[in-house]
Amino acid sequence: MHDVVVVGAGNAALAAAVAAREAGAARVLVLEKAPEALRGGNTHYSGGLLRFAFDRAEDLLPIVPNVETQVPGFMKGVQPYPRALFWDDLRRVTEDRTDPELAEILIGRSYDTVLWMARQGIVMEAAVSLSGIKVGDTIKWSPGAVIRAQHEGVGLSRMWFEIAARRGVEIRYGTGAVRLIQDQTGRVTGVTAQDAAGFADLPARAVVLACGGFEANPAWRARYLGRPWDHAKVRGTRYNTGDGLRMALDAGALAYGQWTGCHSTPIDAEAPPYGDRKLTDKTNRLSYPYGVLVNRRGVRFFDEGEDFQFYTYAKLGGIILNQPSGVGFQIFDAKVTKLLEGRYKTGKPVAADTLRALVDKLPVDRGACAKTLDDYDAAVQAGTFDPTIRDGLATKGLELPKSNWAQRLDTPPFVAYPVTGGITFTFGGVKVDARAAVVSTRWEAIPGLYACGEMVGGIFHTNYPGGTGLMSGAVFGRLAGTHAAGG
Ligand SMILES: Cc1cc2nc3c(=O)[nH]c(=O)nc-3n(C[C@H](O)[C@H](O)[C@H](O)COP(=O)(O)OP(=O)(O)OC[C@H]3O[C@@H](n4cnc5c(N)ncnc54)[C@H](O)[C@@H]3O)c2cc1C
Numbered sequence: 484m485h486d487v488v489v490v491g492a493g494n495a496a497l498a499a500a501v502a503a504r505e506a507g508a509a510r511v512l513v514l515e516k517a518p519e520a521l522r523g524g525n526t527h528y529s530g531g532l533l534r535f536a537f538d539r540a541e542d543l544l545p546i547v548p549n550v551e552t553q554v555p556g557f558m559k560g561v562q563p564y565p566r567a568l569f570w571d572d573l574r575r576v577t578e579d580r581t582d583p584e585l586a587e588i589l590i591g592r593s594y595d596t597v598l599w600m601a602r603q604g605i606v607m608e609a610a611v612s613l614s615g616i617k618v619g620d621t622i623k624w625s626p627g628a629v630i631r632a633q634h635e636g637v638g639l640s641r642m643w644f645e646i647a648a649r650r651g652v653e654i655r656y657g658t659g660a661v662r663l664i665q666d667q668t669g670r671v672t673g674v675t676a677q678d679a680a681g682f683a684d685l686p687a688r689a690v691v692l693a694c695g696g697f698e699a700n701p702a703w704r705a706r707y708l709g710r711p712w713d714h715a716k717v718r719g720t721r722y723n724t725g726d727g728l729r730m731a732l733d734a735g736a737l738a739y740g741q742w743t744g745c746h747s748t749p750i751d752a753e754a755p756p757y758g759d760r761k762l763t764d765k766t767n768r769l770s771y772p773y774g775v776l777v778n779r780r781g782v783r784f785f786d787e788g789e790d791f792q793f794y795t796y797a798k799l800g801g802i803i804l805n806q807p808s809g810v811g812f813q814i815f816d817a818k819v820t821k822l823l824e825g826r827y828k829t830g831k832p833v834a835a836d837t838l839r840a841l842v843d844k845l846p847v848d849r850g851a852c853a854k855t856l857d858d859y860d861a862a863v864q865a866g867t868f869d870p871t872i873r874d875g876l877a878t879k880g881l882e883l884p885k886s887n888w889a890q891r892l893d894t895p896p897f898v899a900y901p902v903t904g905g906i907t908f909t910f911g912g913v914k915v916d917a918r919a920a921v922v923s924t925r926w927e928a929i930p931g932l933y934a935c936g937e938m939v940g941g942i943f944h945t946n947y948p949g950g951t952g953l954m955s956g957a958v959f960g961r962l963a964g965t966h967a968a969g970g
Contacts, residue, residue, distance in 0.1 A: 485510045487967045488674055488687040490660040490727060492517075493524030495936025495956030495963075496693035497643035497652075501603055502964030503691075504650040511652045511968075512685070514676055516659030516694070517722045521760070522644070524695055525719035525908060525937070526953070528758040529636030530767075532610050533957075534627045534950030535593035536566040542594065546601050546630060547608060554609045556621055564627040566590050572627065572948045576794050580741070582941035588917060589942060589951070592958045597630070600957055604646050606633040612825050614793070616871050623871040625793050628950045636763055639953070659726065663690060663734045663932070669923075671734065671931035689931045689967035692921070693960060696909035696937040697725030698745065699757070707742045707911060711804055718750060718766070718905040719758040727938050731913045734932065735923040740940025742911030746947050747800030751830045752810050752901035765829045768902045769796050772888050773819040773870065775859055776902075778806040781842075781852030783859070788887035790873065793949030797907070804904030811902050812845055814856070817894040822870055832898035841897040860891045908952065912940025919963035933963035 486508035489500045492515035503511045515522050537543060540561040543550065550557045569590045573581050601607060609615065610631040615622040632639035647654065655678065662675040664684060673686035697703040699721045704712040732738060754766040769792045776787050785802055789795050803811045815823065816838075835841035842852045862878035868890050869876075878889045913921050913934050920928035936956040943951070 485512045485685065485687040487511045487689050487691060487964065488685055489513045489691045489693055489964070490674065491515070491524060491692070491694035491936070492522055492654060493526035493693065493695065493936060493956065494639060494643065494953050495960035496691070497647050498600070498957045498960030499691045499693055499933070499935055499964035499967070500647050500652045501650050502961040503968040504652060506965045506968035508968035512687070513647065513652055513654045514658045514660050514674070515654060515656050516726070517656065517720065519656040521720070521722070522656060523640035524723060527636050527640040527760070528719040528763045529639065529953060530610070530613050530764045531632035531635035531639045531953070532613055532628055532950035533597055533607070533630055533632070533954050534569070534948060535597045535954055536564055536569045536590055537594055538563050538565050543630065546597055550609050554611060554622055557609055560621040560623050561629060562624070562626060569593070569627060572794065573951070576946040576948050577944040580944035584917065585939065585942050588962070589955050589958050593954050596954070596958045596961055599961060605639065605642050607631065608633045618871055625791050627948070628793050660694070660730065661726070663730050665734055669735065669929060671929060689933065691933045691935065691963045691967050692727040692731055692938055693934070693936045693963070694727035694938065695720070695723030696912070697728060698723050698906045698908050700724040704906070707909070708745060709743070711809060712745070712906065714809060715747065715804055715904060715906040716750065716754050717757045718748065718764070718907050721757045723908070723937070727934070728913065731921055731932070731934060731938070735925070735929060736913040736921045737924050737926070738911065738940065739914035740910055740912050740942070741944040744910035744943065744945055745801065746797045746907040746910070746943065746952070747804065747904045748796050748907060749799050749803055749811070749813070749902040750905035752903045753830070754903070754905060762829065765826045766905065767826050768813060768830070768900055770823040770827065771799070771813050773822050774813050774815040775856065775885070775892065776811050776813050777847060777852055777855055778811050779808055779847050781848035781850070782855050783883055786884055786886050788877070788885045788889055795946070796949065797947040798945060800904030800906070802904070803902060809903050812847065813900045813902055814841065814892065814897065816892045816897050818890060820898065827900065830900055832900050834896050834898045836895045838892055838897050841899055845899055856892060859885070860893070863889050863891045908937045910940070910943045912938045914941065915939050915959065918966040919959045920966065933967045935959035935963040
């Protein structure tokens, strides 16, 4: 008999397993459906960025003690990100739909949980290539998106597996949970798992479900997200097929949150159909606030400068996927190409010395596209471009404005990056309480059952502030593990 069986081996699962050991559970077993070579879920593919609240720049020092060596002058460029700002961001991007109790747990425990991760041995660093913008000799940061795991998701996943091993957590690879076992009272008493040898029942005092959403299941995407989501490229693991949600719902769990919603980002149109272990998140194309985005009809369809990328990127993927052929083209001139994220280097842009020649090379309605770009250029106003703030440099007179960072496309050479929308994870989940216990359709906790990570419904709706998925996984994973251990 195990004390705690954790289903999944991503950030949420391993936080839960380590917390369960820390809270006194003697026998903790992690089931990973993927073979060892493909372990770690979406966490492996992630950028490792962690959004958390902190009141003073100095509060970061216990987390990144050597940061001034990595980034000289770091402390000078960092703005505090108090809880109230995190709240504002989460409320705004979810159109005020985030569950207030779950959001309070996430935000209120975010800083303490990052400290806990650092104490466990997760090494962190400044997220320079993701979020830093150099201004003179100082790096400025997108609010709240400052720290990431060293070596990004690959490093985060590796460090969690090392910590779990040191803590005596057993991990079984190639072993997927297929069913929850319940006794006559409804208590969850274990799982049925499948490995290469077949099915086996694994009794446990408590089970933590941490096995992701249904992003890698085209049938469920079609069922819950609708067209054209069955065609979406998957940015991460191919193993998150909704198994945990199915098992939990079968055991009487309450479905919760936005089941028609997902996190989805602009990625290279040539990205592979599932995440690539080496490329990881490098197919992302998130510098669109500095350019113009058109579809195959040659028209703009999104306010590229609505907000900083970390507040719009997670909804833009879906908006692109819904354009003709599911593609768009990000167009930049030479004034801004130095601002493009390093990740653009993994793609091959279409390039030309004049805007007209560039348009002629794109598979778009050329006449319409040329007119779109002319109208855009004519609508740009005089002002000072500043990528470190919402600079208010907006177009005037366009039906669809560009609200910030609008500059004329006037400096050759011009480049265009073809993009599509890649799905990251789904927002629909199960309801959990303040202990991360799964709530049933009778609105009572199901004894012995906990959930965390992408499986938690209710926090994200329509959109998402960058860096919150890993933070949510760590906060609710730690809670789930602690309570599953009886703590
Ligand atoms: C390309 C990319 C970049 C991202 N960048 C960031 C970022 O920088 N910051 C951020 O906060 N978030 C980021 N995210 C989102 C983040 O990765 C996820 O929110 C987070 O990793 C989810 O953690 P999790 O533990 O819930 O799920 P996962 O890490 O996906 O783990 C799920 C686990 O469950 C396993 N599993 C599935 N079914 C079963 C089963 N039946 N039995 C046993 N095991 C099973 C899987 O194999 C996997 O090990 C990114 C995601 C992607 C794909």
